[in-house]
Amino acid sequence: MRELAGTVLVGESFEPVRGRVVVEDGRIDAVEETDTDSTDLVRPAFVNAHTHRGDSVAKEAAVGLSLGEAVAPPDSLKHRRLAAADRDELVSAMGRTLRFMRRTGTVSTLDFRESGPAGARALREAAAETGVDPFIFGSGDPSVLDVADGYGASGANDDEFAAERAACEDRGRPFAIHAGEPDATDIHPALDYDPDLLVHMVHAEPDHLERVADQSVPIAVCPRANAVLDVGTPPIRELLDHTTVALGTDNAMLNQPSMFREMATAAKRFDVTDREVLRMATAAGAEIADLDCGAIEPGRRAALLVLDGDSDNLSGSEDPVRAVVRRATGLDVERVVG
Structure with missing residues:
Protein backbone atom coordinates (compact mmCIF):
# COMPACT_ATOMS: atom_id res chain seq x y z
CA MET A 1 0.00 0.00 0.00
CA PHE A 46 -2.27 11.66 -19.41
CA VAL A 47 -3.82 9.54 -22.14
CA ASN A 48 -2.54 10.89 -25.46
CA ALA A 49 -5.44 10.30 -27.85
CA HIS A 50 -3.59 10.48 -31.18
CA THR A 51 0.04 9.83 -32.03
CA HIS A 52 2.23 8.49 -34.81
CA ARG A 53 5.23 7.15 -32.90
CA GLY A 54 6.93 5.75 -35.98
CA ASP A 55 7.65 9.32 -37.06
CA SER A 56 10.23 9.50 -34.29
CA VAL A 57 12.79 8.56 -36.97
CA ALA A 58 12.30 11.93 -38.68
CA LYS A 59 11.97 14.59 -35.96
CA GLU A 60 11.49 18.09 -37.40
CA ALA A 61 12.09 16.77 -40.91
CA ALA A 62 8.72 18.04 -42.15
CA VAL A 63 8.98 21.62 -40.90
CA GLY A 64 7.88 23.96 -43.69
CA LEU A 65 6.20 21.24 -45.76
CA SER A 66 2.52 21.05 -46.63
CA LEU A 67 0.27 18.29 -45.31
CA GLY A 68 0.59 16.34 -48.55
CA GLU A 69 4.35 16.72 -48.75
CA ALA A 70 4.80 15.82 -45.09
CA VAL A 71 2.49 12.90 -44.35
CA ALA A 72 0.12 11.91 -47.18
CA PRO A 73 0.42 8.27 -48.29
CA PRO A 74 2.17 6.73 -50.10
CA ASP A 75 4.99 9.03 -51.26
CA SER A 76 5.32 11.79 -48.65
CA LEU A 77 8.50 12.46 -46.70
CA LYS A 78 7.07 10.54 -43.74
CA HIS A 79 6.46 7.37 -45.71
CA ARG A 80 9.81 7.55 -47.49
CA ARG A 81 11.61 7.88 -44.16
CA LEU A 82 9.63 5.02 -42.60
CA ALA A 83 10.39 2.77 -45.57
CA ALA A 84 14.10 3.57 -45.32
CA ALA A 85 14.40 3.13 -41.56
CA ASP A 86 16.25 0.12 -40.19
CA ARG A 87 14.03 -1.81 -37.77
CA ASP A 88 16.45 -1.42 -34.87
CA GLU A 89 16.66 2.31 -35.56
CA LEU A 90 12.86 2.54 -35.63
CA VAL A 91 12.39 0.62 -32.37
CA SER A 92 15.07 2.69 -30.64
CA ALA A 93 13.60 6.00 -31.82
CA MET A 94 10.07 5.04 -30.79
CA GLY A 95 11.32 3.84 -27.42
CA ARG A 96 13.07 7.12 -26.72
CA THR A 97 9.92 9.07 -27.56
CA LEU A 98 7.84 6.81 -25.33
CA ARG A 99 10.29 7.28 -22.45
CA PHE A 100 9.97 11.04 -22.85
CA MET A 101 6.19 10.67 -22.77
CA ARG A 102 6.37 8.66 -19.56
CA ARG A 103 8.67 11.18 -17.86
CA THR A 104 6.20 13.94 -18.76
CA GLY A 105 3.17 12.13 -17.39
CA THR A 106 1.68 9.99 -20.16
CA VAL A 107 0.75 6.37 -19.34
CA SER A 108 -1.06 5.42 -22.55
CA THR A 109 -1.14 6.54 -26.16
CA LEU A 110 -3.62 5.81 -28.96
CA ASP A 111 -1.18 5.31 -31.80
CA PHE A 112 -1.75 5.00 -35.54
CA ARG A 113 1.04 2.59 -36.48
CA GLU A 114 2.04 2.25 -40.10
CA SER A 115 3.73 -0.73 -41.79
CA GLY A 116 1.14 -3.43 -41.06
CA PRO A 117 1.73 -6.25 -38.55
CA ALA A 118 5.49 -5.64 -38.52
CA GLY A 119 4.89 -2.02 -37.54
CA ALA A 120 2.57 -3.00 -34.70
CA ARG A 121 5.08 -5.55 -33.40
CA ALA A 122 7.86 -2.97 -33.54
CA LEU A 123 5.84 -0.56 -31.40
CA ARG A 124 5.06 -3.29 -28.85
CA GLU A 125 8.78 -4.02 -28.61
CA ALA A 126 9.66 -0.34 -28.30
CA ALA A 127 7.13 0.17 -25.51
CA ALA A 128 8.04 -2.92 -23.48
CA GLU A 129 10.25 -1.21 -20.90
CA THR A 130 8.98 2.37 -21.09
CA GLY A 131 5.97 2.39 -18.78
CA VAL A 132 3.73 3.64 -21.60
CA ASP A 133 1.02 1.25 -22.78
CA PRO A 134 0.25 1.85 -26.48
CA PHE A 135 -3.24 1.19 -27.79
CA ILE A 136 -2.30 0.37 -31.38
CA PHE A 137 -4.47 1.22 -34.36
CA GLY A 138 -2.78 -0.89 -37.01
CA SER A 139 -2.60 -0.47 -40.78
CA GLY A 140 -2.44 -2.53 -43.93
CA ASP A 141 -4.76 -5.47 -44.51
CA PRO A 142 -7.14 -6.88 -41.86
CA SER A 143 -4.55 -9.39 -40.67
CA VAL A 144 -2.98 -6.57 -38.66
CA LEU A 145 -5.75 -7.13 -36.11
CA ASP A 146 -3.89 -10.29 -35.06
CA VAL A 147 -1.38 -8.01 -33.31
CA ALA A 148 -3.04 -4.57 -33.12
CA ASP A 149 -5.84 -3.37 -30.83
CA GLY A 150 -7.83 -1.78 -33.65
CA TYR A 151 -7.51 -0.41 -37.17
CA GLY A 152 -6.40 3.13 -38.06
CA ALA A 153 -7.28 4.34 -41.56
CA SER A 154 -5.44 7.22 -43.20
CA GLY A 155 -8.57 8.83 -44.68
CA ALA A 156 -11.62 8.03 -46.76
CA ASN A 157 -10.22 9.81 -49.81
CA ASP A 158 -7.00 7.77 -49.70
CA ASP A 159 -8.38 4.27 -50.15
CA GLU A 160 -11.32 1.92 -49.58
CA PHE A 161 -11.53 0.43 -46.07
CA ALA A 162 -14.69 -1.68 -46.17
CA ALA A 163 -12.85 -4.96 -45.54
CA GLU A 164 -10.92 -3.49 -42.63
CA ARG A 165 -14.09 -2.04 -41.11
CA ALA A 166 -15.84 -5.38 -41.44
CA ALA A 167 -12.91 -7.18 -39.81
CA CYS A 168 -13.06 -4.78 -36.86
CA GLU A 169 -16.77 -5.45 -36.52
CA ASP A 170 -16.22 -9.23 -36.61
CA ARG A 171 -13.52 -9.07 -33.93
CA GLY A 172 -15.09 -6.42 -31.74
CA ARG A 173 -12.18 -4.04 -32.34
CA PRO A 174 -12.41 -0.25 -32.83
CA PHE A 175 -12.06 1.33 -36.27
CA ALA A 176 -10.57 4.84 -36.38
CA ILE A 177 -10.03 7.16 -39.33
CA HIS A 178 -8.58 10.57 -40.09
CA ALA A 179 -11.20 13.03 -41.36
CA GLY A 180 -11.52 16.72 -42.14
CA GLU A 181 -7.84 17.56 -41.93
CA PRO A 182 -7.03 19.11 -45.33
CA ASP A 183 -10.68 19.90 -46.13
CA ALA A 184 -14.22 18.66 -45.51
CA THR A 185 -14.55 16.32 -48.49
CA ASP A 186 -13.64 13.12 -46.61
CA ILE A 187 -15.83 13.67 -43.52
CA HIS A 188 -19.14 12.23 -44.75
CA PRO A 189 -17.35 9.26 -46.40
CA ALA A 190 -15.50 8.64 -43.13
CA LEU A 191 -18.75 8.76 -41.17
CA ASP A 192 -20.26 6.25 -43.62
CA TYR A 193 -17.89 3.67 -42.07
CA ASP A 194 -19.60 4.23 -38.70
CA PRO A 195 -16.19 4.71 -37.07
CA ASP A 196 -15.37 4.39 -33.39
CA LEU A 197 -13.05 7.39 -33.55
CA LEU A 198 -12.48 10.34 -35.89
CA VAL A 199 -9.19 12.22 -35.86
CA HIS A 200 -8.78 15.97 -36.55
CA MET A 201 -12.15 17.24 -37.90
CA VAL A 202 -10.57 20.64 -38.54
CA HIS A 203 -13.12 21.47 -41.24
CA ALA A 204 -16.23 20.04 -39.58
CA GLU A 205 -19.43 21.82 -40.60
CA PRO A 206 -22.90 21.80 -38.97
CA ASP A 207 -24.16 18.82 -41.00
CA HIS A 208 -21.07 16.82 -40.04
CA LEU A 209 -21.56 17.69 -36.38
CA GLU A 210 -25.16 16.50 -36.51
CA ARG A 211 -24.03 13.13 -37.86
CA VAL A 212 -21.28 12.91 -35.27
CA ALA A 213 -23.82 13.47 -32.51
CA ASP A 214 -26.35 11.05 -34.02
CA GLN A 215 -23.70 8.34 -34.39
CA SER A 216 -22.02 9.15 -31.04
CA VAL A 217 -18.55 9.24 -32.59
CA PRO A 218 -15.74 10.60 -30.38
CA ILE A 219 -13.08 12.86 -31.86
CA ALA A 220 -9.38 13.32 -31.21
CA VAL A 221 -8.07 16.82 -31.93
CA CYS A 222 -4.44 17.89 -32.39
CA PRO A 223 -4.33 21.69 -32.56
CA ARG A 224 -0.54 22.12 -32.48
CA ALA A 225 0.00 19.74 -35.39
CA ASN A 226 -2.78 21.42 -37.35
CA ALA A 227 -0.99 24.74 -36.82
CA VAL A 228 2.39 23.38 -37.94
CA LEU A 229 0.84 21.96 -41.13
CA ASP A 230 -1.24 25.10 -41.64
CA VAL A 231 -4.47 23.19 -42.27
CA GLY A 232 -6.71 25.31 -40.05
CA THR A 233 -8.12 25.37 -36.55
CA PRO A 234 -10.40 22.63 -35.18
CA PRO A 235 -13.75 23.95 -33.91
CA ILE A 236 -13.19 22.48 -30.46
CA ARG A 237 -16.08 24.28 -28.77
CA GLU A 238 -18.57 23.03 -31.36
CA LEU A 239 -17.09 19.53 -31.25
CA LEU A 240 -17.41 19.41 -27.46
CA ASP A 241 -21.02 20.50 -27.75
CA HIS A 242 -21.75 17.42 -29.88
CA THR A 243 -19.53 14.57 -28.64
CA THR A 244 -16.58 13.37 -26.56
CA VAL A 245 -13.38 15.16 -27.55
CA ALA A 246 -9.89 14.01 -26.61
CA LEU A 247 -6.51 15.64 -27.04
CA GLY A 248 -3.56 14.24 -28.99
CA THR A 249 -0.13 15.43 -30.08
CA ASP A 250 -0.09 13.70 -33.52
CA ASN A 251 3.22 13.23 -35.35
CA ALA A 252 6.47 13.00 -33.41
CA MET A 253 7.97 14.37 -36.63
CA LEU A 254 6.12 17.67 -36.12
CA ASN A 255 5.88 18.25 -32.36
CA GLN A 256 7.31 16.84 -29.17
CA PRO A 257 4.60 14.66 -27.58
CA SER A 258 4.07 17.00 -24.63
CA MET A 259 0.52 16.91 -23.34
CA PHE A 260 1.36 19.90 -21.16
CA ARG A 261 2.01 21.96 -24.30
CA GLU A 262 -1.12 20.59 -25.96
CA MET A 263 -3.29 21.47 -22.95
CA ALA A 264 -1.90 24.99 -22.68
CA THR A 265 -2.50 25.57 -26.39
CA ALA A 266 -6.09 24.34 -26.15
CA ALA A 267 -6.85 26.33 -23.00
CA LYS A 268 -5.40 29.60 -24.27
CA ARG A 269 -6.55 29.53 -27.89
CA PHE A 270 -10.01 27.98 -27.76
CA ASP A 271 -13.37 28.64 -26.11
CA VAL A 272 -13.06 25.83 -23.57
CA THR A 273 -12.83 25.63 -19.80
CA ASP A 274 -9.74 24.39 -18.00
CA ARG A 275 -11.67 21.39 -16.69
CA GLU A 276 -12.79 20.52 -20.21
CA VAL A 277 -9.19 20.61 -21.38
CA LEU A 278 -7.99 18.43 -18.51
CA ARG A 279 -10.72 15.90 -19.28
CA MET A 280 -9.71 15.95 -22.97
CA ALA A 281 -6.16 15.07 -21.92
CA THR A 282 -7.09 12.28 -19.51
CA ALA A 283 -10.54 10.72 -19.11
CA ALA A 284 -11.69 11.28 -22.70
CA GLY A 285 -8.83 9.34 -24.27
CA ALA A 286 -9.24 6.59 -21.69
CA GLU A 287 -12.96 6.38 -22.48
CA ILE A 288 -12.33 6.09 -26.22
CA ALA A 289 -9.95 3.14 -25.79
CA ASP A 290 -11.92 1.63 -22.88
CA LEU A 291 -8.96 2.07 -20.52
CA ASP A 292 -9.54 1.93 -16.78
Whole structure:
Protein backbone atom coordinates (compact mmCIF):
# COMPACT_ATOMS: atom_id res chain seq x y z
CA MET A 1 0.00 0.00 0.00
CA ARG A 2 1.15 3.54 -0.74
CA GLU A 3 -0.30 6.98 -0.12
CA LEU A 4 -0.03 10.11 -2.25
CA ALA A 5 -0.89 13.27 -0.34
CA GLY A 6 -1.53 16.86 -1.33
CA THR A 7 -4.21 18.57 -3.38
CA VAL A 8 -5.99 15.76 -5.22
CA LEU A 9 -8.07 16.48 -8.35
CA VAL A 10 -10.91 14.03 -7.77
CA GLY A 11 -13.22 12.40 -10.31
CA GLU A 12 -14.00 13.63 -13.81
CA SER A 13 -14.95 17.04 -12.41
CA PHE A 14 -11.40 17.36 -11.00
CA GLU A 15 -12.64 18.76 -7.72
CA PRO A 16 -9.62 19.86 -5.62
CA VAL A 17 -9.53 17.99 -2.31
CA ARG A 18 -6.86 18.36 0.35
CA GLY A 19 -6.11 14.81 1.32
CA ARG A 20 -4.61 11.60 0.02
CA VAL A 21 -5.01 8.82 -2.50
CA VAL A 22 -4.53 5.30 -1.15
CA VAL A 23 -3.14 2.86 -3.73
CA GLU A 24 -3.05 -0.90 -3.32
CA ASP A 25 -2.09 -3.50 -5.91
CA GLY A 26 -2.04 -0.89 -8.67
CA ARG A 27 -5.57 0.36 -8.05
CA ILE A 28 -7.06 3.31 -6.20
CA ASP A 29 -8.34 1.93 -2.91
CA ALA A 30 -9.60 5.22 -1.44
CA VAL A 31 -9.59 8.99 -1.84
CA GLU A 32 -9.68 10.61 1.59
CA GLU A 33 -10.05 14.20 2.69
CA THR A 34 -7.58 14.84 5.51
CA ASP A 35 -5.10 17.39 6.81
CA THR A 36 -1.77 17.29 5.04
CA ASP A 37 1.33 19.45 4.82
CA SER A 38 2.12 18.24 1.31
CA THR A 39 2.22 20.87 -1.43
CA ASP A 40 2.01 18.20 -4.17
CA LEU A 41 -0.70 18.25 -6.82
CA VAL A 42 -2.07 14.76 -7.53
CA ARG A 43 -3.98 14.37 -10.79
CA PRO A 44 -4.72 11.68 -13.38
CA ALA A 45 -1.91 10.79 -15.75
CA PHE A 46 -2.27 11.66 -19.41
CA VAL A 47 -3.82 9.54 -22.14
CA ASN A 48 -2.54 10.89 -25.46
CA ALA A 49 -5.44 10.30 -27.85
CA HIS A 50 -3.59 10.48 -31.18
CA THR A 51 0.04 9.83 -32.03
CA HIS A 52 2.23 8.49 -34.81
CA ARG A 53 5.23 7.15 -32.90
CA GLY A 54 6.93 5.75 -35.98
CA ASP A 55 7.65 9.32 -37.06
CA SER A 56 10.23 9.50 -34.29
CA VAL A 57 12.79 8.56 -36.97
CA ALA A 58 12.30 11.93 -38.68
CA LYS A 59 11.97 14.59 -35.96
CA GLU A 60 11.49 18.09 -37.40
CA ALA A 61 12.09 16.77 -40.91
CA ALA A 62 8.72 18.04 -42.15
CA VAL A 63 8.98 21.62 -40.90
CA GLY A 64 7.88 23.96 -43.69
CA LEU A 65 6.20 21.24 -45.76
CA SER A 66 2.52 21.05 -46.63
CA LEU A 67 0.27 18.29 -45.31
CA GLY A 68 0.59 16.34 -48.55
CA GLU A 69 4.35 16.72 -48.75
CA ALA A 70 4.80 15.82 -45.09
CA VAL A 71 2.49 12.90 -44.35
CA ALA A 72 0.12 11.91 -47.18
CA PRO A 73 0.42 8.27 -48.29
CA PRO A 74 2.17 6.73 -50.10
CA ASP A 75 4.99 9.03 -51.26
CA SER A 76 5.32 11.79 -48.65
CA LEU A 77 8.50 12.46 -46.70
CA LYS A 78 7.07 10.54 -43.74
CA HIS A 79 6.46 7.37 -45.71
CA ARG A 80 9.81 7.55 -47.49
CA ARG A 81 11.61 7.88 -44.16
CA LEU A 82 9.63 5.02 -42.60
CA ALA A 83 10.39 2.77 -45.57
CA ALA A 84 14.10 3.57 -45.32
CA ALA A 85 14.40 3.13 -41.56
CA ASP A 86 16.25 0.12 -40.19
CA ARG A 87 14.03 -1.81 -37.77
CA ASP A 88 16.45 -1.42 -34.87
CA GLU A 89 16.66 2.31 -35.56
CA LEU A 90 12.86 2.54 -35.63
CA VAL A 91 12.39 0.62 -32.37
CA SER A 92 15.07 2.69 -30.64
CA ALA A 93 13.60 6.00 -31.82
CA MET A 94 10.07 5.04 -30.79
CA GLY A 95 11.32 3.84 -27.42
CA ARG A 96 13.07 7.12 -26.72
CA THR A 97 9.92 9.07 -27.56
CA LEU A 98 7.84 6.81 -25.33
CA ARG A 99 10.29 7.28 -22.45
CA PHE A 100 9.97 11.04 -22.85
CA MET A 101 6.19 10.67 -22.77
CA ARG A 102 6.37 8.66 -19.56
CA ARG A 103 8.67 11.18 -17.86
CA THR A 104 6.20 13.94 -18.76
CA GLY A 105 3.17 12.13 -17.39
CA THR A 106 1.68 9.99 -20.16
CA VAL A 107 0.75 6.37 -19.34
CA SER A 108 -1.06 5.42 -22.55
CA THR A 109 -1.14 6.54 -26.16
CA LEU A 110 -3.62 5.81 -28.96
CA ASP A 111 -1.18 5.31 -31.80
CA PHE A 112 -1.75 5.00 -35.54
CA ARG A 113 1.04 2.59 -36.48
CA GLU A 114 2.04 2.25 -40.10
CA SER A 115 3.73 -0.73 -41.79
CA GLY A 116 1.14 -3.43 -41.06
CA PRO A 117 1.73 -6.25 -38.55
CA ALA A 118 5.49 -5.64 -38.52
CA GLY A 119 4.89 -2.02 -37.54
CA ALA A 120 2.57 -3.00 -34.70
CA ARG A 121 5.08 -5.55 -33.40
CA ALA A 122 7.86 -2.97 -33.54
CA LEU A 123 5.84 -0.56 -31.40
CA ARG A 124 5.06 -3.29 -28.85
CA GLU A 125 8.78 -4.02 -28.61
CA ALA A 126 9.66 -0.34 -28.30
CA ALA A 127 7.13 0.17 -25.51
CA ALA A 128 8.04 -2.92 -23.48
CA GLU A 129 10.25 -1.21 -20.90
CA THR A 130 8.98 2.37 -21.09
CA GLY A 131 5.97 2.39 -18.78
CA VAL A 132 3.73 3.64 -21.60
CA ASP A 133 1.02 1.25 -22.78
CA PRO A 134 0.25 1.85 -26.48
CA PHE A 135 -3.24 1.19 -27.79
CA ILE A 136 -2.30 0.37 -31.38
CA PHE A 137 -4.47 1.22 -34.36
CA GLY A 138 -2.78 -0.89 -37.01
CA SER A 139 -2.60 -0.47 -40.78
CA GLY A 140 -2.44 -2.53 -43.93
CA ASP A 141 -4.76 -5.47 -44.51
CA PRO A 142 -7.14 -6.88 -41.86
CA SER A 143 -4.55 -9.39 -40.67
CA VAL A 144 -2.98 -6.57 -38.66
CA LEU A 145 -5.75 -7.13 -36.11
CA ASP A 146 -3.89 -10.29 -35.06
CA VAL A 147 -1.38 -8.01 -33.31
CA ALA A 148 -3.04 -4.57 -33.12
CA ASP A 149 -5.84 -3.37 -30.83
CA GLY A 150 -7.83 -1.78 -33.65
CA TYR A 151 -7.51 -0.41 -37.17
CA GLY A 152 -6.40 3.13 -38.06
CA ALA A 153 -7.28 4.34 -41.56
CA SER A 154 -5.44 7.22 -43.20
CA GLY A 155 -8.57 8.83 -44.68
CA ALA A 156 -11.62 8.03 -46.76
CA ASN A 157 -10.22 9.81 -49.81
CA ASP A 158 -7.00 7.77 -49.70
CA ASP A 159 -8.38 4.27 -50.15
CA GLU A 160 -11.32 1.92 -49.58
CA PHE A 161 -11.53 0.43 -46.07
CA ALA A 162 -14.69 -1.68 -46.17
CA ALA A 163 -12.85 -4.96 -45.54
CA GLU A 164 -10.92 -3.49 -42.63
CA ARG A 165 -14.09 -2.04 -41.11
CA ALA A 166 -15.84 -5.38 -41.44
CA ALA A 167 -12.91 -7.18 -39.81
CA CYS A 168 -13.06 -4.78 -36.86
CA GLU A 169 -16.77 -5.45 -36.52
CA ASP A 170 -16.22 -9.23 -36.61
CA ARG A 171 -13.52 -9.07 -33.93
CA GLY A 172 -15.09 -6.42 -31.74
CA ARG A 173 -12.18 -4.04 -32.34
CA PRO A 174 -12.41 -0.25 -32.83
CA PHE A 175 -12.06 1.33 -36.27
CA ALA A 176 -10.57 4.84 -36.38
CA ILE A 177 -10.03 7.16 -39.33
CA HIS A 178 -8.58 10.57 -40.09
CA ALA A 179 -11.20 13.03 -41.36
CA GLY A 180 -11.52 16.72 -42.14
CA GLU A 181 -7.84 17.56 -41.93
CA PRO A 182 -7.03 19.11 -45.33
CA ASP A 183 -10.68 19.90 -46.13
CA ALA A 184 -14.22 18.66 -45.51
CA THR A 185 -14.55 16.32 -48.49
CA ASP A 186 -13.64 13.12 -46.61
CA ILE A 187 -15.83 13.67 -43.52
CA HIS A 188 -19.14 12.23 -44.75
CA PRO A 189 -17.35 9.26 -46.40
CA ALA A 190 -15.50 8.64 -43.13
CA LEU A 191 -18.75 8.76 -41.17
CA ASP A 192 -20.26 6.25 -43.62
CA TYR A 193 -17.89 3.67 -42.07
CA ASP A 194 -19.60 4.23 -38.70
CA PRO A 195 -16.19 4.71 -37.07
CA ASP A 196 -15.37 4.39 -33.39
CA LEU A 197 -13.05 7.39 -33.55
CA LEU A 198 -12.48 10.34 -35.89
CA VAL A 199 -9.19 12.22 -35.86
CA HIS A 200 -8.78 15.97 -36.55
CA MET A 201 -12.15 17.24 -37.90
CA VAL A 202 -10.57 20.64 -38.54
CA HIS A 203 -13.12 21.47 -41.24
CA ALA A 204 -16.23 20.04 -39.58
CA GLU A 205 -19.43 21.82 -40.60
CA PRO A 206 -22.90 21.80 -38.97
CA ASP A 207 -24.16 18.82 -41.00
CA HIS A 208 -21.07 16.82 -40.04
CA LEU A 209 -21.56 17.69 -36.38
CA GLU A 210 -25.16 16.50 -36.51
CA ARG A 211 -24.03 13.13 -37.86
CA VAL A 212 -21.28 12.91 -35.27
CA ALA A 213 -23.82 13.47 -32.51
CA ASP A 214 -26.35 11.05 -34.02
CA GLN A 215 -23.70 8.34 -34.39
CA SER A 216 -22.02 9.15 -31.04
CA VAL A 217 -18.55 9.24 -32.59
CA PRO A 218 -15.74 10.60 -30.38
CA ILE A 219 -13.08 12.86 -31.86
CA ALA A 220 -9.38 13.32 -31.21
CA VAL A 221 -8.07 16.82 -31.93
CA CYS A 222 -4.44 17.89 -32.39
CA PRO A 223 -4.33 21.69 -32.56
CA ARG A 224 -0.54 22.12 -32.48
CA ALA A 225 0.00 19.74 -35.39
CA ASN A 226 -2.78 21.42 -37.35
CA ALA A 227 -0.99 24.74 -36.82
CA VAL A 228 2.39 23.38 -37.94
CA LEU A 229 0.84 21.96 -41.13
CA ASP A 230 -1.24 25.10 -41.64
CA VAL A 231 -4.47 23.19 -42.27
CA GLY A 232 -6.71 25.31 -40.05
CA THR A 233 -8.12 25.37 -36.55
CA PRO A 234 -10.40 22.63 -35.18
CA PRO A 235 -13.75 23.95 -33.91
CA ILE A 236 -13.19 22.48 -30.46
CA ARG A 237 -16.08 24.28 -28.77
CA GLU A 238 -18.57 23.03 -31.36
CA LEU A 239 -17.09 19.53 -31.25
CA LEU A 240 -17.41 19.41 -27.46
CA ASP A 241 -21.02 20.50 -27.75
CA HIS A 242 -21.75 17.42 -29.88
CA THR A 243 -19.53 14.57 -28.64
CA THR A 244 -16.58 13.37 -26.56
CA VAL A 245 -13.38 15.16 -27.55
CA ALA A 246 -9.89 14.01 -26.61
CA LEU A 247 -6.51 15.64 -27.04
CA GLY A 248 -3.56 14.24 -28.99
CA THR A 249 -0.13 15.43 -30.08
CA ASP A 250 -0.09 13.70 -33.52
CA ASN A 251 3.22 13.23 -35.35
CA ALA A 252 6.47 13.00 -33.41
CA MET A 253 7.97 14.37 -36.63
CA LEU A 254 6.12 17.67 -36.12
CA ASN A 255 5.88 18.25 -32.36
CA GLN A 256 7.31 16.84 -29.17
CA PRO A 257 4.60 14.66 -27.58
CA SER A 258 4.07 17.00 -24.63
CA MET A 259 0.52 16.91 -23.34
CA PHE A 260 1.36 19.90 -21.16
CA ARG A 261 2.01 21.96 -24.30
CA GLU A 262 -1.12 20.59 -25.96
CA MET A 263 -3.29 21.47 -22.95
CA ALA A 264 -1.90 24.99 -22.68
CA THR A 265 -2.50 25.57 -26.39
CA ALA A 266 -6.09 24.34 -26.15
CA ALA A 267 -6.85 26.33 -23.00
CA LYS A 268 -5.40 29.60 -24.27
CA ARG A 269 -6.55 29.53 -27.89
CA PHE A 270 -10.01 27.98 -27.76
CA ASP A 271 -13.37 28.64 -26.11
CA VAL A 272 -13.06 25.83 -23.57
CA THR A 273 -12.83 25.63 -19.80
CA ASP A 274 -9.74 24.39 -18.00
CA ARG A 275 -11.67 21.39 -16.69
CA GLU A 276 -12.79 20.52 -20.21
CA VAL A 277 -9.19 20.61 -21.38
CA LEU A 278 -7.99 18.43 -18.51
CA ARG A 279 -10.72 15.90 -19.28
CA MET A 280 -9.71 15.95 -22.97
CA ALA A 281 -6.16 15.07 -21.92
CA THR A 282 -7.09 12.28 -19.51
CA ALA A 283 -10.54 10.72 -19.11
CA ALA A 284 -11.69 11.28 -22.70
CA GLY A 285 -8.83 9.34 -24.27
CA ALA A 286 -9.24 6.59 -21.69
CA GLU A 287 -12.96 6.38 -22.48
CA ILE A 288 -12.33 6.09 -26.22
CA ALA A 289 -9.95 3.14 -25.79
CA ASP A 290 -11.92 1.63 -22.88
CA LEU A 291 -8.96 2.07 -20.52
CA ASP A 292 -9.54 1.93 -16.78
CA CYS A 293 -7.81 5.22 -15.97
CA GLY A 294 -8.18 8.93 -16.60
CA ALA A 295 -9.84 9.90 -13.31
CA ILE A 296 -9.02 9.59 -9.62
CA GLU A 297 -11.81 7.42 -8.22
CA PRO A 298 -11.83 4.32 -5.98
CA GLY A 299 -11.62 1.12 -8.00
CA ARG A 300 -9.85 2.64 -10.98
CA ARG A 301 -6.33 1.86 -12.11
CA ALA A 302 -3.90 4.07 -10.22
CA ALA A 303 -2.48 5.93 -13.24
CA LEU A 304 -1.47 9.14 -11.49
CA LEU A 305 0.73 12.15 -12.06
CA VAL A 306 2.24 13.93 -9.06
CA LEU A 307 3.39 17.53 -9.60
CA ASP A 308 5.47 19.65 -7.27
CA GLY A 309 3.03 22.39 -6.31
CA ASP A 310 5.87 24.29 -4.63
CA SER A 311 8.11 24.35 -7.70
CA ASP A 312 9.42 27.71 -8.85
CA ASN A 313 6.91 27.49 -11.69
CA LEU A 314 3.77 26.44 -9.78
CA SER A 315 4.29 28.07 -6.37
CA GLY A 316 1.67 30.75 -5.74
CA SER A 317 -0.87 29.41 -8.25
CA GLU A 318 -4.34 30.22 -6.97
CA ASP A 319 -6.33 27.57 -8.85
CA PRO A 320 -4.86 24.04 -9.02
CA VAL A 321 -6.84 23.02 -12.11
CA ARG A 322 -5.82 26.15 -13.97
CA ALA A 323 -2.23 25.65 -12.85
CA VAL A 324 -1.92 22.08 -14.15
CA VAL A 325 -3.62 22.95 -17.46
CA ARG A 326 -2.06 26.30 -18.33
CA ARG A 327 1.24 26.53 -16.45
CA ALA A 328 2.66 23.11 -15.53
CA THR A 329 5.47 21.54 -17.55
CA GLY A 330 7.46 18.35 -17.46
CA LEU A 331 9.92 20.05 -15.10
CA ASP A 332 7.19 20.09 -12.42
CA VAL A 333 6.70 16.32 -12.53
CA GLU A 334 7.75 14.59 -9.31
CA ARG A 335 6.66 11.09 -10.28
CA VAL A 336 4.36 9.10 -12.50
CA VAL A 337 2.46 6.22 -10.90
CA GLY A 338 0.89 3.26 -12.68
